[in-house]
Amino acid sequence: MTAPKLTLYNAHYCPYAARAVLALAETNQEHDVVEIDLSVPRPDWLVPKDPLQLAQSRYLIHHWGARTQPALFKATITLDPTESAKARQEVFTELEKVDVLLRNVVRTAEDKEGPFFLGAKFTFADLALASFLTRLYLVSAYQQEGVEQEFDQALKDNKNLQRFREWREAISQRPTVQKASAPREVVVKNYRKFLPKTN
Template identity: 25%
Template sequence: MGATTYPFTEGGYTLYSNANCPYAQRALRAFNAANVPYTVEEIDLANKPSWYPLVNPRGKVPALRTPDGTILIESLVIAEYVADQFPESGLLPSDPVARAQLRLFIEKFGSEFTPDYYRALTAADTSDQDKFKDSLAAAIKGISAELEIQWKRESGRGGPFWAGSKWTYAEVILASFVGLLPVLNHYRGFVVPETREFAAFNRWRQAILEHPEFLRAKPDEDALIKTYKKFVPDA
């Protein structure tokens, strides 16, 4: 017999999450940055609770139950909901052009960095690994160039974050993937070069890694490496 109910906080926000999932970390960081109270139900993705399909039939994290009982899924949807529900947090810019530029940056990161990261990690052939590592390096170079452009805009104000000195939506969405680079270094020896073309990315990355909001939801590095081992065919 299947489950008929699931755990949640009555009248509050309940996040269904997993500490090692970079997508789930987006939702956590959105709530943290907006300073909104929430409770977490940790989901073991290898052994999901029988009740979890009642929350998310797709079986993925994150998922959010709002105070009125609405269920939201998908990390970008949840993060944008938090930003819009709590505009005083300043997570998203109010200016339409600045918001469009931010979304273009997130799309660039998601379409270039993330696929090549996982391709380099999961490739079995060493020549393919090298090809995808080179492609990832090129993607990071492009991201670095976009950061340089942004920091010359009023909405960037010299960095080191997308919105200048303030941790906002760009970091909420992308920090967990920046934080995955040690996993690729461990399995594939990938290191971001310390050259001028990568300087803005390295500055941004270091600012992310040192920020309290990153550390607040930072998974254990050894646990991350262990979690991602299943994606590495030659590990």
């Protein structure tokens, strides 16, 4: 199977873009180049135009990285059953905060109803967090039998996570996200290195 041809969005005087140009040259990768003029506003691909929505998107990403992801990681690597149950409860507390952010996002008059962060349009906030949402199974991947089903059921039953579930489902089902997601068995195998060493 032939790899798809790459497209490089380049600004020829940018030293950071030059890294990608050099890497493509060194590896003889066939590619197309789209020159970007950095003196004018960039094309509107995934970033909201509205300043408030842009701030909300950045805050959601920051909040996930600062609060939600540490709780998820702690629950993933905590193997003691009692401590693990406490860690999973912390996960639900943090996910409920994310649900509040999702419900309270300010939409513009142009936004259409939809399941993504800002409505019908998949934006950079959704893109930035997609790989974390599709790996929620890690919370119970190394726990005793039955924990995964218990966690999944609690996720479905929690009335404070309705918007979160809708968002996660829409992102997880998006074809590009599915295509970009590593298989579960590969992720679970590679995350084992983070587990505490046992005697």
